[in-house]
Amino acid sequence: MADLRVNFAGVTFKNPLVLASATPGWDGEGMKRAALAGIGGVVPKTIGPVQDWAAHPRNGRLQLIKNGSKAIGMVNLELFTTKTREDWIKEDLAIAKQGGAVMQVSVLAMPHPEETAELVDEIQSTGLVDLLELNVSCPMPASTVGMHIGKSAELTYKQAKIAKSAAKIPLTVKLTPNVSDMVEIAQAVKDAGADGVTISNSIRSFAGVDIETGMPLLRGYGGYTGPAIKPVIMRHLSEVARAVDIPISAIGGVMSFKEIVEYIMLGASTVQTCTAVMWNGYSIITKFLEDLENWMDDKGYKSLDEIRGIALPHITTVEELAKLPPKFANVDVDKCNNCGKCEKVCMYRAISSDDSAACVDQTKCDGCGLCVQWCPKGAIELR
Numbered sequence: 001m002a003d004l005r006v007n008f009a010g011v012t013f014k015n016p017l018v019l020a021s022a023t024p025g026w027d028g029e030g031m032k033r034a035a036l037a038g039i040g041g042v043v044p045k046t047i048g049p050v051q052d053w054a055a056h057p058r059n060g061r062l063q064l065i066k067n068g069s070k071a072i073g074m075v076n077l078e079l080f081t082t083k084t085r086e087d088w089i090k091e092d093l094a095i096a097k098q099g100g101a102v103m104q105v106s107v108l109a110m111p112h113p114e115e116t117a118e119l120v121d122e123i124q125s126t127g128l129v130d131l132l133e134l135n136v137s138c139p140m141p142a143s144t145v146g147m148h149i150g151k152s153a154e155l156t157y158k159q160a161k162i163a164k165s166a167a168k169i170p171l172t173v174k175l176t177p178n179v180s181d182m183v184e185i186a187q188a189v190k191d192a193g194a195d196g197v198t199i200s201n202s203i204r205s206f207a208g209v210d211i212e213t214g215m216p217l218l219r220g221y222g223g224y225t226g227p228a229i230k231p232v233i234m235r236h237l238s239e240v241a242r243a244v245d246i247p248i249s250a251i252g253g254v255m256s257f258k259e260i261v262e263y264i265m266l267g268a269s270t271v272q273t274c275t276a277v278m279w280n281g282y283s284i285i286t287k288f289l290e291d292l293e294n295w296m297d298d299k300g301y302k303s304l305d306e307i308r309g310i311a312l313p314h315i316t317t318v319e320e321l322a323k324l325p326p327k328f329a330n331v332d333v334d335k336c337n338n339c340g341k342c343e344k345v346c347m348y349r350a351i352s353s354d355d356s357a358a359c360v361d362q363t364k365c366d367g368c369g370l371c372v373q374w375c376p377k378g379a380i381e382l383r
């Protein structure tokens with residue numbers, strides 16, 4: 001049987017799956033439920049100051065984003081925990097710990113770095129925490145915290161440095177995807193001496209407009225999460241993994257065990273999940289882990305070390321790819337049902353139908369591969 005254990009930032013997890021900092025870790029009980037479902041690590045909602053204006057319950061803050069009837073993502077306006085520091089320290093962290101998962105605790109990088117150091121010290125003094133995750137990446141606040149720190153390499157360096165000097169346990173920094181180049185920020189985190197990076201928080205976004213009323217679906221800018229964000233996160237993850245030698249925890253759009261594998265193949269050590277749990281409940285964790293173990297056994301992998309980063313050496317530039325010999329669409333007439341979909345999606349007008357099947361004019365085909373992926377019968381191949 002495959003061994004799912006991983007090491008991240010010097011801490012051993014029994015498997016790579018971690019509950020991301022968000023609503024499923026609203027309190028100790030939520031974290032414990034995730035742990036009892038088998039998860040390797042748990043992160044609570046980010047612990048910071050409790051502000052009266054952001055009190056709980058609130059007046060609506062989540063919006064599913066759909067393509068037709070299928071949810072492809074979610075925008076949220078949720079801020080930090082509404083539990084007090086005392087609640088977490090005296091009660092909730094102990095309840096979470098009963099679940100037996102690695103305790104990776106999210107602390108807010110405060111407007112003044114000295115306050116960050118105090119918070120780090122307070123939380124680690126509980127003796128219940130294995131790893132700290134410094135949040136410089138919340139996309140909502142219009143002030144001096146969250147991504148307003150994380151989009152600057154200099155501010156991130158200052159916060160990571162002071163948090164690391166206060167930390168007696170390993171420290172990872174959760175980065176924002178709302179930057180054009182995450183590599184320089186991850187390098188700043190490494191230079192500050194932190195033990196890992198978490199890639200990443202949600203994407204600052206706008207949920208949409210109700211066309212009957214003209215009203216925005218949510219009246220503020222929020223964080224976009226779920227399956228739609230995976231390609232954006234994978235870009236940042238792979239760029240950082242290729243350029244900076246630092247352990248990485250990846251997050252964004254995990255909806256099955258496959259995304260866990262993909263993230264590890266792009267260099268991640270652990271993989272976090274939030275939206276999948278919010279949409280399916282904590283039992284989805286058990287399913288992901290069973291599927292991951294079965295997949296590894298079927299492939300004959302004994303450990304996740306065998307696959308970590310294996311996709312990275314194959315990533316290249318479009319300039320290099322342009323030097324490769326061209327490929328053209330080829331139709332298997334025995335499989336083709338002549339539905340016409342390939343003809344509609346071919347913007348090069350290279351595909352037409354005769355009486356029985358689609359045919360490709362290879363002098364016009366640009367080898368884009370869109371017809372291959374839309375063909376309902378798997379009848380087209382690029383060669």
Ligand SMILES: Cc1cc2nc3c(=O)[nH]c(=O)nc-3n(C[C@H](O)[C@H](O)[C@H](O)COP(=O)(O)O)c2cc1C
Nearest residue numbers: 020021022046076200201225226252253273274275
């Ligand atoms: C409702 C909600 C609340 C969140 N709260 C936090 C938070 O307090 N701290 C934090 O670092 N990230 C927070 N996140 C971001 C998640 O930890 C995670 O980075 C993001 O959801 C992407 O992962 P997913 O696609 O698996 O949901 C929140 C996300 C959601 C949906």
